[in-house]
Amino acid sequence: MKECPLENGNSAELIVAYGARTLAPEVEAAFERHMSTCANCRELAAAQREVWSAMDAWTPAGISSNFDEKLYRRIATEEQGTWWRRVLRANWSWRPAMPVAAACAVLVAAFLLRSPAPPSGASQSQSQPKLQIEQVQHALDDIEMLKKLGVEVPSDKAGSSEQI
Amino acid sequence: MRARSILAVAAMLLSLTLVPAAQAQGRRGGMNRRPPRPEKPAPKPSRTPIDEFQKMSPEERQKALDRLPPHQRQQVEERLKNFNQLPPAQQQTLKNMYNRLNQLPPARQEVVRGAMNKFFQAPADRQQAMREELRGMAALPDQERQARLASPEFQSKFSGKEREIVRDMSDLLPPGQ
Numbered sequence: 001m002k003e004c005p006l007e008n009g010n011s012a013e014l015i016v017a018y019g020a021r022t023l024a025p026e027v028e029a030a031f032e033r034h035m036s037t038c039a040n041c042r043e044l045a046a047a048q049r050e051v052w053s054a055m056d057a058w059t060p061a062g063i064s065s066n067f068d069e070k071l072y073r074r075i076a077t078e079e080q081g082t083w084w085r086r087v088l089r090a091n092w093s094w095r096p097a098m099p100v101a102a103a104c105a106v107l108v109a110a111f112l113l114r115s116p117a118p119p120s121g122a123s124q125s126q127s128q129p130k131l132q133i134e135q136v137q138h139a140l141d142d143i144e145m146l147k148k149l150g151v152e153v154p155s156d157k158a159g160s161s162e163q164i
Numbered sequence: 165m166r167a168r169s170i171l172a173v174a175a176m177l178l179s180l181t182l183v184p185a186a187q188a189q190g191r192r193g194g195m196n197r198r199p200p201r202p203e204k205p206a207p208k209p210s211r212t213p214i215d216e217f218q219k220m221s222p223e224e225r226q227k228a229l230d231r232l233p234p235h236q237r238q239q240v241e242e243r244l245k246n247f248n249q250l251p252p253a254q255q256q257t258l259k260n261m262y263n264r265l266n267q268l269p270p271a272r273q274e275v276v277r278g279a280m281n282k283f284f285q286a287p288a289d290r291q292q293a294m295r296e297e298l299r300g301m302a303a304l305p306d307q308e309r310q311a312r313l314a315s316p317e318f319q320s321k322f323s324g325k326e327r328e329i330v331r332d333m334s335d336l337l338p339p340g341q
Contacts, residue, residue: 133228135213
């Protein structure tokens with residue numbers, strides 16, 4: 001091994017594999033030769049070996065004989081919980097709910113728009129006259145022109161006459 | 165399944181939004197509205213804007229007049245005063261003719277107004293001839309009015325332009341008996 005693994009960026013894989021004893025024999029031999037001259041690699045490799053040794057020495061705690069029974073009982077208890085707890089714990093996806101939410105929003109908007117506006121009552125009639133004065137002007141124009149015609153015609157009502 | 169649910173929601177929303185809109189359009193006189201078709205025109209003529217104006221409270225009248233420039237306001241007040249000084253029968257006659265004019269389709273109203281303008285441009289003796297013709301036609305039933313307009317006497321008595329004026333202005337006459 002010509003270069004130090006710490007310098008060429010391959011140190012992590014190499015040192016972990018060395019600690020796990022999974023390196024190819026010739027690579028392991030080359031790395032050990034390098035470690036004889038590189039204190040840093042030697043130190044890291046020793047630390048890695050200690051981790052593996054500690055893991056080899058650890059023994060997991062044994063499980064109780066009725067572990068499965070207790071597990072299933074707990075699952076059943078969870079399933080019988082209140083509906084809102086199940087809802088809250090459910091793995092929600094909001095995507096299907098979006099059209100329903102949009103429909104509700106449109107319904108609320110339609111309801112608000114269709115609701116008749118409260119009558120403003122007298123204040124509106126006082127602020128703006130119902131009849132536009134221009135309509136009166138146009139009516140006067142027409143009536144004055146009709147008056148100038150000077151046509152006398154029978155009235156709409158029988159027995160009387162219209163005098164222009 | 166999901167697509168069907170969305171389609172159902174969309175159809176429901178369309179029905180909720182379009183149906184009230186169509187109903188509102190119908191109330192406003194839209195295409196789908198079935199127009200009321202009374203057998204005969206209402207015997208009581210509708211009120212004119214002058215009637216509406218005179219029915220307003222003094223404050224409302226003043227507010228409406230205040231929207232006009234001072235000289236126009238003065239003109240309107242003067243014209244209304246002149247109209248109110250006419251005999252009641254003449255006022256009613258003028259209102260009846262006004263209502264007949266304004267119950268015509270807008271395009272026809274313009275034709276009749278144009279005929280009146282041409283009438284005023286005619287010489288006084290021709291105005292008098294047309295005036296007398298209209299008075300005579302007013303006494304006739306509708307069918308006889310049409311017959312009169314097509315008669316050789318009418319054709320010979322008036323020029324083409326005058327015949328058109330009389331024909332257009334006959335829309336102002338009360339309905340024939």
